[in-house]
Amino acid sequence: MNMKHLLPILCLFFSINSHAVVTGEMIMVRSSEAFPETMANLQTAISSKGYTLSRVQRVDVGLNAKGYKTDKYRVVFFGKGEQIQQLASQYPQLIPYLPLKIAIYAEGENTILTSANPAVFMDMFNTPALKPTFDLWLKDITEILNTVQNSN
Amino acid sequence: MQFISLHRTLFTCLLLSGGLLSTSGYAADRGEALFAQNCAICHGTDGTGGMGAQLASQTFLESASEQYLRTTIHLGRPGRIMPSFYWMPESDIDEIISFIGNWRTTPARVWPDDVIDGDAAAGKKLFMGYCASCHGKDAGGGIGTGMHFSRPTNLPITAPALNNQGLLNAMPDHMLRHMIQQKRTNSLMPSAAQLGLNTQQVNNIISYVRSFQQKDLKKQALYSEEPASLIVDSPYTFEETVANIKRSITGSNFVHIRDQALTEGFNVEEVKGSRQLIIYFCNFNFLYGALKIDPRVGMFLPCRITVTEKDGHVQMMSINPKHLSQLFNNDELNESCDEMHEVYLNILEDASL
Numbered sequence: 001m002n003m004k005h006l007l008p009i010l011c012l013f014f015s016i017n018s019h020a021v022v023t024g025e026m027i028m029v030r031s032s033e034a035f036p037e038t039m040a041n042l043q044t045a046i047s048s049k050g051y052t053l054s055r056v057q058r059v060d061v062g063l064n065a066k067g068y069k070t071d072k073y074r075v076v077f078f079g080k081g082e083q084i085q086q087l088a089s090q091y092p093q094l095i096p097y098l099p100l101k102i103a104i105y106a107e108g109e110n111t112i113l114t115s116a117n118p119a120v121f122m123d124m125f126n127t128p129a130l131k132p133t134f135d136l137w138l139k140d141i142t143e144i145l146n147t148v149q150n151s152n
Numbered sequence: 153m154q155f156i157s158l159h160r161t162l163f164t165c166l167l168l169s170g171g172l173l174s175t176s177g178y179a180a181d182r183g184e185a186l187f188a189q190n191c192a193i194c195h196g197t198d199g200t201g202g203m204g205a206q207l208a209s210q211t212f213l214e215s216a217s218e219q220y221l222r223t224t225i226h227l228g229r230p231g232r233i234m235p236s237f238y239w240m241p242e243s244d245i246d247e248i249i250s251f252i253g254n255w256r257t258t259p260a261r262v263w264p265d266d267v268i269d270g271d272a273a274a275g276k277k278l279f280m281g282y283c284a285s286c287h288g289k290d291a292g293g294g295i296g297t298g299m300h301f302s303r304p305t306n307l308p309i310t311a312p313a314l315n316n317q318g319l320l321n322a323m324p325d326h327m328l329r330h331m332i333q334q335k336r337t338n339s340l341m342p343s344a345a346q347l348g349l350n351t352q353q354v355n356n357i358i359s360y361v362r363s364f365q366q367k368d369l370k371k372q373a374l375y376s377e378e379p380a381s382l383i384v385d386s387p388y389t390f391e392e393t394v395a396n397i398k399r400s401i402t403g404s405n406f407v408h409i410r411d412q413a414l415t416e417g418f419n420v421e422e423v424k425g426s427r428q429l430i431i432y433f434c435n436f437n438f439l440y441g442a443l444k445i446d447p448r449v450g451m452f453l454p455c456r457i458t459v460t461e462k463d464g465h466v467q468m469m470s471i472n473p474k475h476l477s478q479l480f481n482n483d484e485l486n487e488s489c490d491e492m493h494e495v496y497l498n499i500l501e502d503a504s505l
Contacts (some may be wrong), residue, residue, distance in 0.1 A: 025479035026448060028193045030202075054417030059439070059450060062409075066436040073443070075450055081418025088414060088428055088460075093381045095428060095458050096471045098414065103450035107202050112193065114448045120479060124380035 025120050027141055029149040031111045035072040038111035038148060039104060042076060045147040046102075049140050051078045054099055072106040087133070093125060100137065102145075113148060115141050183251030186244055190237065199255055203447070204234065208255040211336040215327055217261050221249045223322035230318055231483035232293070233446070261327075267362070268325035268355050275353075275360030282347050283314075283357065286340065291315035291364055311341070315364035325358050332357065378475040382493075384500040386459070386466040393459050393466050394429060396503035401433045403502065404495055408433050409454060428460045442488045446480055455492070457499065468503060470496045 031038040039056075046053050057075040064070065079099035088095050102115045118137035122130070188197060194204030206212060225245050228236035237245070253260060279291070286294055293313030312319060332354050335343035344354050386393040398408050414428035434454045442449050457470045473496065477489035 025481075028448075030193045030197065032197060052418050055412070057454060059443075059453065062434065062454075063436055063440055068436060068440045070440070070443070073447070073450060075453060077417075079418065081415050081420035084415055084418060085420055085423060089423065089426060089462070092460060092462070092467070092469070093379075093383065095414065095460060096381045096456070096469050099418075101451055103448065103453075105447055105450065110197075110202070112203075112447075114451055116451050116479065121380075124475070 025117055026114055027117050027138075027145060028112065028114045029145040030107075031113065031149055032109075032152045033111060034109060035104070035106040035111045037151075038113070039074065039076075041148045041151040042102065042104060042113065042144070045144040045151075046076070046078045048147070049144055051080055051100075051140070053078045060105075072111075074104050076102045076104060078102075083133075091125070091127065091130065094121075094130075097121065100141070102141070113145055115145070183247035186248050187251045190240070191248065194233075199252065207252055209337070210257055211334075211339065213252075213256045213260075214258060215261070215331050215334070215336075217263050217324075217327060218249050218253070219263070220322050220324075220327060221252060222246075224318065225249075227318040227321055228481070229313070229316050231481060232313055232316055232318070233480070233482050234318070235481055236318075261330075263324045263326040263330075265324055266326075268329060268358050270352070270355035270357070270359030272356070272359040272363045275356035275358065278349070278353055278357050279360050282349065286311040287314050291361060314361050317366055320362070320365040325362065328358050328361065329354055378472055380472055380475050381469055382472050382496055382500060383467055383469040384504050386468055386504050388466065388504075390427065390429075390459060390461040390466050393468060393503060394431065397431050397457055397459065397468065397499060400499045400502040401431070404435075404499055406433045406435045406455065406495070414458065426460075426462045428458055430456050430458045432456050438488070438492075442485070442492075445488060446482045446485045448480060449485065449488075452476055455495075457496070468500050470500070472496075 031041070033041065043053055053076060055077045057077065059075060060070045060073040063073075077099045078101075084098050087098065100115070100118075102113055104111060104113050106112075118134040118141065121134045121137075187199075191204075191207075194202055195207050196202045196204075199208030200206055201209075222245055224234070225237050225240065225248065227238075228234045230236075279287075280289065283291075288294065288311075291314040293316070294311030314320075332349075333344045333351075335341075335346065344350075349357075386396075388396060394411070401408050409432040412430045412432065413422075414430060415422075432454050433456070439453065442453075452471055452473070455470075457468055460467050460469065473489040473492040477486045
């Protein structure tokens with residue numbers, strides 16, 4: 001077997017190693033790290049892709065304060081300020097979906113991260129001019145989640 | 153040239169020593185990687201369950217044939233969270249099944265495909281008497297899809313929806329009969345013998361359950377005619393609209409959490425003549441209920457309405473939960489999404505009156 005034949009096998013082998021699940025409508029990963037470590041990894045991964053983390057919604061804290069028992073559950077908001085401004089101006093129907101979000105929650109000793117697949121937005125809004133933006137978001141979110149998963 | 157050739161040889165040896173020398177080792181790694189990539193998110197890395205069922209359970213594996221697993225992966229469970237992996241090559245599905253097979257302590261069964269002969273009418277009476285209390289009168293399954301937020305994985309599984317087309321297409325009659333007749337661990341379901349049912353009665357129940365199977369699997373249209381966003385014009389000023397929304401939120405038994413400019417936290421200058429304010433609100437009981445049905449729903453939480461103003465034109469906008477409900481493949485969530493859709497509409501209409 002020469003290198004010409006070996007390379008595709010190698011590419012395939014490494015390409016399936018611990019990647020985010022993109023099952024059409026959702027992008028999801030399971031991290032074998034506990035919640036605090038995974039949250040830290042997520043924030044680092046978001047920043048390293050050039051996004052600003054604008055807020056962390058502490059859903060579990062709100063629920064616990066009202067007497068509902070839950071494990072850790074947060075929603076991380078992030079984006080690029082100028083892009084959000086531009087999209088809000090040109091495509092106001094997108095505003096309810098901005099900034100981007102990743103839900104992160106504990107499941108026992110593991111942590112699960114979930115985001116809507118931005119490719120779905122293409123079907124939702126049917127605006128061809130937005131396709132490059134949605135494609136880039138899909139690529140970036142997938143890479144962010146892969147980075148978090150591979151930080152284990 | 154010799155130098156380059158030597159390096160090529162060394163490089164190739166290095167790669168081969170990295171685990172590719174053994175074809176079986178490569179296949180096992182590939183199956184494990186595919187499982188980690190596609191299944192572990194719900195079923196757990198070691199198959200001990202989580203949001204999805206425990207696949208490493210011997211009770212489950214003892215019944216589940218490879219063909220059952222293959223069809224289940226291919227079709228999923230429409231409306232019951234498990235997605236269809238229709239896009240996955242057969243060879244990859246086989247690798248996953250092979251990996252799951254590593255957890256078996258006994259060889260996988262091969263079930264015959266022939267139809268078990270029974271009296272569906274008699275089976276219906278038996279089903280209503282013995283099965284419906286857990287599996288539902290319409291065979292639509294127990295309450296909850298099994299995907300509970302932080303649900304302990306050692307809890308008994310939720311009674312499956314026996315009318316689900318994914319299940320009916322995956323599970324042959326003989327496997328169904330085996331599952332009814334055997335007492336299984338980690339399941340509340342008694343065996344047929346414990347219920348005093350003989351083989352003919354079990355066959356009748358199977359014929360009734362099989363009557364739910366449709367000839368053709370209809371692929372559900374993913375997106376309805378519902379718009380992705382709810383947008384309503386406001387006849388009031390920006391400030392008046394914000395006040396109206398807050399009043400309407402309280403009147404709808406929701407709690408106002410906070411206000412936030414759309415670009416808050418992004419360190420960008422405001423654009424003159426344009427502003428967007430997000431009003432966050434919540435009903436914690438509703439939120440808790442929704443997360444229990446499907447923890448992924450947090451992607452669209454907390455509830456929010458954004459008030460926008462551009463060149464003096466004020467609008468209110470929100471997500472459309474009715475549209476988004478289709479993303480989850482979770483029929484049970486549809487009711488909550490419909491309810492939330494009504495809440496959003498009421499608040500938007502009330503605030504614009």
